[in-house]
Amino acid sequence: MKFYEYINKTLKEYGCRKAFGVPGGQVKPLWQNMDDIEIITCAHEQEASYVATGYSKASGELVAVITIGSPGVTNCASGIASANMDSVPMIYISGQPPVRFKGLGSLQEESQVNRSFDSADILKKLTKQTIEINNITNAAQIFSDSCKKALSGRTGCVHISIPVDIQAMELPESELIHKKAEKKEVAIPNLPKITKPLVIIGWGSWQAKATKQIYELAEKIGAPVLVTSKASCCIWGEHPNYLGKLGYGYNPVLEKFIEEYSPEQVLVFGSSMARKNVSESFLNIIKRATTYLYSIECEDVTFRFPSGNWIQVDDMASMIKLWIKNVKPSKQKIHYNLKTVRENQMRFFSDNINDQDLMAKAILELNNLCDETCVISADAGNHLLDAAIMYEPKQIGGMFLDVGIRAMGSGPCTSTGMAVALRDKFQIAVTGDGSMLMNGNVMAVAKRMNLPILFLVTNNSSLGRVRIGQMDEQKFIGTDLENIDFTMYGKTFGLKTYTASSIDEFRSAMKKILAEKKTALLELLTDKDEIPPSLKGKPLF
Known part of the structure; x- marks a missing residue:
């Protein structure tokens, strides 16, 4: 099996259906043989990386970006950084001249000679992982592991640089057999004792496909729901428990309500508590409550909100479903008319x-x-x-x-x-x-x-x-x-x-x-x- 055939097959197995990019000689073997993946040609590599990002955000699928190396990589950098920051599962494949020409001054080469550069060095801080394949003997394993990496834990962009000659090489027979990663059983955290809750929905909730379940939980425990600006796709304007927006949409009307409501527990799902979403005045209110922060990673959350209780969650949708099943409906219903509060917020801005x-x-x-x-x-x-x-x-x-x-x-x-x-x-x-x-x-x-x-x-x-x-x-x-x-x-x-x-x-x-x-x-x-x-x-x- 040729390596390009393996790439096509593996991407399909990991749920990738679309690739966006700009063709060129350095990726010709791959570009010409993506039989199971639809390739969508863009006018510019930056455009390709942004279009791919939008596709994955809407579909939830692994997406591929394919460009030549060197200028293709530098053109892609902004979109790749953006995708990785937003936890978009993406495989970015860039090409290179043949391995034997490395450092000899080939057109659009990547090396450490004469002020050139390696794309892996440039993208190291912009991706979840970046790797250069320079040997066919372990190429299949590296590519398979890269797809797993993009989709595991907090998802993100993995970059793989593949010289054009390696793309077309025959894979060793032994390379076609891989060990499958064992699925670990992860304990699901318990729902804390709830008396007067407030729910915050972040972008991680959308990525976890848990948004509807969170609203169902909020309704069952009698919690108003706030949505961060990054998670604007999680706004459910017609839901009775939806209260308003953090970030750009935060306003004095909303803050007055939260101050008067005075939550005793704050459940934060999939938000890093960035200051663009959480103002100092809002923080001062919720610091008086017991705050639980549910996400895959803790470094950014605990740094930004050290007084909160961080709980690692690998499968948010399953956790919320279990909570909904086990929790008893709250006897204390929201005694505020949230629809009126929402209307007053809109009036505040429209006036x-x-x-x-x-x-x-x-x-x-x-x-x-x-x-x-x-x-x-x-x-x-x-x-x-x-x-x-x-x-x-x-x-x-x-x-x-x-x-x-x-x-x-x-x-x-x-x-x-x-x-x-x-x-x-x-x-x-x-x-x-x-x-x-x-x-x-x-x-x-x-x-x-x-x-x-x-x-x-x-x-x-x-x-x-x-x-x-x-x-x-x-x-x-x-x-x-x-x-x-x-x-x-x-x-x-x-x-x-x-x-x-x-x-x-x-x-x-x-x-x-x-x-x-x-x-x-x-x-x-x-x-x-x-x-x-x-x-x-x-x-x-």
Whole structure:
């Protein structure tokens, strides 16, 4: 069996169905022989890594990225780092020139000679593991172990660098037999004694496929539910126990409720308690309670919240199911009307929207326009802040706030990957003019595959979030993005495009788009001095 055949076979066995990448001579043997894996060609390696990330986040599957080495690796670095930070199970395969040419100055070589570099060195801190295969004798075992590594414990990205000649070599017969890892029985922690609980859902809950069970548990024990911004996909706006958002959506109305509610136990599922989600004032409230933090790893959690009780959980879904089965329904029901609290939070933000705040008004209007098939996403910029606070998905999986290293330009790509995974949903990629200038070419993939996705481009002719930071000096340097026609940009890829400069035009265009739910672009022309409601009255940078 050739090594490329083994790679194809092994990826399939580990549940990988899609590979994203850019072809090149260094990966030709593999690229030409992925018979069981659908390869989706992207315009740029960074685009490929972001699209793959979105696909895996939506599908929950192991995903592959394939590029040449050297420039392919450096182009991929941001997306790979983002995927690993978000615990995305990914195998990144990069090529190299033949082993015998290493260090001799081949085109796009990797070595330690003449200021060159090895991709494994570059990606060491950006991945769960990185390894270079330079011998066929143990290549199969290394690749199989790498797939296990990507999927075990806290999942993540594993990088494998494979020279082009090794990809096409015949594997030794002995290499085709591997020891299967024994499945360890793990004790399930007990549910602590509950009197007055509060539940926090983090991104790890989505990764563990435990979100619905956590809401069921919350209902049974009478606990209000908060969701971190990274876990926006876990918001269940119609659930009676859903209370609100941490991070971007945190607000005085919510804090007042939590202060008055004064929880005695806080159950945190799959959150690292990062400060972007947990403010100092919120921490001061929950420190008065007994806090239990359930996650796979403890290093980040215990460092950020040392007063909490960390409990390692390898199978969160099974743990919650067992708890639901054994716990008695709480006699003390929530005596607060959480729906009213949620409505008051939305009113707090909407009251800060002025007539000229078209971006915020448009995001708010999406609540009325979108049905349960719509999935909203946002990457980095003012549009992210508006989406995070103004949109309230009714069902689980209705919104993803692109996180990772919080890179501009990631959103159009990750939303495209989600559209590949979820053909029965309609993706609305809320993005900005700056982000589209970085990775708008991903529209080629969306159109070629006829994906159900709208690129909603908020065009304020500036790098708006940076511009807001310059307002205190009224000195705007290098933030203007004038005279860019994104509708024309979309048309070059064959997309149906729309333009709106008022809320009525936006509403009219969205109704047409949602009636068809096909690949489209809507350019929303907004004021470059619009400030998101969540920033008004605060230091602007």
